[in-house]
Amino acid sequence: MEDLTQMDRAMSTQQDIKISAKNVQVYYDKNHAIKDVNVEIADKTVTAFIGPSGCGKSTFLRCINRMNDTIDICRVEGDIRIDGEDIYDPKVDPVQLRAKVGMVFQKPNPFPKSIYDNVAYGPKIHGLSRNKAELDEIVEKSLRKAALWNEAKDRLDAPGTGLSGGQQQRLCIARAIATAPEVLLMDEPCSALDPIATAQVEELIDELRQSYSVVIVTHSMQQAARVSQKTAFFHLGNLVEYDDTDKIFTNPEDPRTESYISGRIG
């Protein structure tokens, strides 16, 4: 059975649904921030959320690993499932969920610890290693996957805050990968980076697609076009259009999408 799904995935990455959201509503106090969003996100794919600022794309992203729980006034309704399991079910512990659904934030936010401890933080709290050797291995693997190993291997004990902006963001990606997530959420991961660092992170995102379902929020349409296979366009809390990235950028169906793509709104 397991083998079969593996083969299945290898043949067609597009078909496997990882996350499905139905009739999702989000309220901040009285403000209706997300209106009736339905979306199905595939595994082993990069999905981009685009839209003008304040359109709700980040809010929706934060629903997927229940980061919105940390905001008192935020209320989420509807149904979000990962692998068919309702993540807002009372039995679900957000802590366990977030181990499965990692998140990378807008501004690089390394902990004030060493590079090693930054990456080892997740595995330590989730108990993913039995001994130091295993932990070392996880750290190395994660740093390699995040394309930071070569730059960091000689100074694993140096503070993570001493790295450059792009390196810090890759460290945060390594930190997220280290907990062995299945989904990786990225909230404008390149907005605080310079063009060279951005290119490096984008390249990395493309590679991560082979192992994870990646959802990325971006305000840069070029970035969405470069890294994603699927694109969702949000506007004023509505999911306006969701389709293959090529289609969205070349032949959008909704006039609002078209105006945004062509730079008339946003």
Added chain:
Amino acid sequence: MQSLTTLLFVILALAVAGYFLAKSRALQVAGGDIRGLVSLPSQHALNTVLSTVIPPLAAILLISLYLRLTDGNGSWFFTLVVIGLAVTGMALSLIGIKQQARARTFAERWIMGLLIFASTIAIMTTVGIVLSMLSETINFFGQYDWRRFFFSTEFTPRFQGDSELGILPLLWGTLYVSFIALSFAVPIGLFAAIYLSEYAGHRLRSVAKPAIEVLAGIPTIVYGLFALFIVGPGLRDYFAQPMGFGDSAISVMTAGLVMGIMLIPFVSSLSDDIINAVPQSMRDGSLGLGATKSETIRQVVIPAALPGIIGAGLLATSRAIGETMIVVLGAGAAAKLSLNPFEAMTTVTVKIVSQLTGDTDFASPETLVAFALGLTLFVITLGLNVFALYIVRKYREQYE
């Protein structure tokens, strides 16, 4: 005293006269049309008042300082100088009233001088503290060997002289009480701050925060009374006596416990500021990895806030060391080097009070020792404060 009051009234009268003279003269110069003036009549008047008042007042300050230093008495000469200054100032400013005169600029210069003078009072206070204690301390060490002061393990002042005045037992009591106080206040204050800022709902916060602030507003004499009559007897009857630790109501434990309560709000409000300075993005990063809130706090927030928390702890230590009324009423007056926290011991501040109150002879080492103790206290707390404020400032800058 009387002549000074009269003198002040004379100056005041001159100022009032100057005000009206300047106003009418300004109008006269303007020829009835004040649009011709560069400065308004009221500005000329203000300048005249300030020119009349400030120089003689400054002179009075300087002269009385001079008289104190030389032990002299006031004389007609000084009175003449002061009144002369007032009259000259008034006359000069009145003559200066012309159409083109910029009275506002002059008045503002006087005011600026006053502002600068006010801001130097803080410096003068520090200088005053240091000088007053230093001179008496030097006096003290002229009569009493400094090695005995710093290294003797006994503090037994006697009226007839030949006292043993070693600071060690006092320092020991001070540090012991402070240690107990901090071991109550730091965990409780820190945990309270963490809970209030990270967990508490609106309802609890709206009750607990003001309650803790009330603790901060209670004068230390009230805590002292609380220690003497409530906590002390309570500790003695329920802990010390049944457990055989002694039967003194006033003890290091009594004073330490009550001082701990006093310091809770201090620690918690400082920690609150410091914890809130840790950026939310760092918490998000940890929560986003699936850490629980407590894991986030223990492994990310607290390590990030550590320098600030240490700074807060040092400030609290300096508070504890300098606290007086709680130890005067709660810790006792017997200078002792003992480990038993249920025994009465004494502190530096208690001895400063006891050596400087009552019938004191300001030439005897038994009295002068208080200044040496005060200077020691000042140096220790100053060092702690400077260091703590430096740490806290560095910490803040890191997240700005």
Added chain:
Amino acid sequence: MKTSLLTLDARTKKRNAAEARFKAYGLSAIFVAMFALLILLTSVVSNGLSSFQQTFITLEVALPEDKLDKSGVRDLAVMSRVTTIGYAPVLRDALLAKLDALDIENPLSNRDLGNLISKQSAATVRDRVLANPDLVGQTVTFDLLASGRIDGYFKGAVTMESAALDGNTSPEALTIAQALADVGVIETKFNWNFFVWPDASVQRPEAAGLGVAILGSLYMMIVVLVLALPIGVASSIYLEEFAPKNRWTDLIEVNISNLAAVPSIVYGILGLAIFINFMEFNQSSPLVGGLVLTLMTLPTIIISTRAALKSVPPSIRDAALGVGASKMQSVFHHVLPLAAPGILTGTIIGLAQALGETAPLLLIGMVAFVREYPAAYTPEAGLFGEAATALPVQVFNWTQRSDPAFFERAFGAVITLLVFLLIMNAVAIYLRRRFERRW
């Protein structure tokens, strides 16, 4: 390998338990703090409320001419030769007459019976008689202070058992007092005089009041307000609005934040050395106390004033400068009025701090025993130059007395002090709420 989100694994359960424990620590810390506050306040109130009540004996006192006025012509010079000791038997006789009239058994000696009445009462009656000599020869009804032990008995502090061991009273005396109370001759009632009377000597705790202390504290607050507010505001304006950024102003700033953390007792030493020993101001005077408290309060006022000035947006200054006002005018006409509520709040909080401060006042001699109400100004002592005490110092003073009847009064004084502080803080909060501006 695949785990369902719907089932909690063992590790998550363990981590959630750790989370719950951590939360419990935090919650218990808060409860410890609130519990401490509760105990503190209830013990102060329960120990101190009784001091606002006082036991009085209502007696018809016959004022015989042969004892009180040997001259017979109401010559004050002659009358004042009769001391309070001479009045004591008069009061005792009145009490004896009362006992006879009420048919109450009296096993006490005359001296012991006289001890039911406070020694202060004789002085009160004497003052009344000297003020109005015509009273001599008449029978006048007086509300006389009962002695401290009798007062303690009606407040529950003295019992028959403790009285048996006490040289100052006896169970028999208490029995008589109880009998008098039963018929309403002895009454325990609210005592305004607690706030008015001066301190009293060790032998008469029942007559001790807060009058001098309240007056002394009031004088000191006036000194602090008059000096600290203008100096604090002036130096804040300079530092916040005009001072160039250089080493000198840096030094002032570091200095101010350090002064705020200097132990208060050090200010006491400063006051003793500078104001009393060097400048030779009067010991125990509210002037010196006020000066010391001013220096102590200045950093608080400066810090809050600067915060208030800082919160006024630069656009206000720009607007004033834009219409041709000088920098000084823009500050005094526009910034300062807008910052005024914040400055006032900070000042009141600083004053409240100063009002509760004890340690430095001990060193400048305010522990002295003062029974004379200090005058605000006398030609000899100058402004606020007469000896006084202060509220918190009075509390300390009473804790040092041997008679436990003073302890109740110490708590009573604390309640009074706390009420004053409460009012000041309430005013500060009101000002903040009322005038708070959001830019």
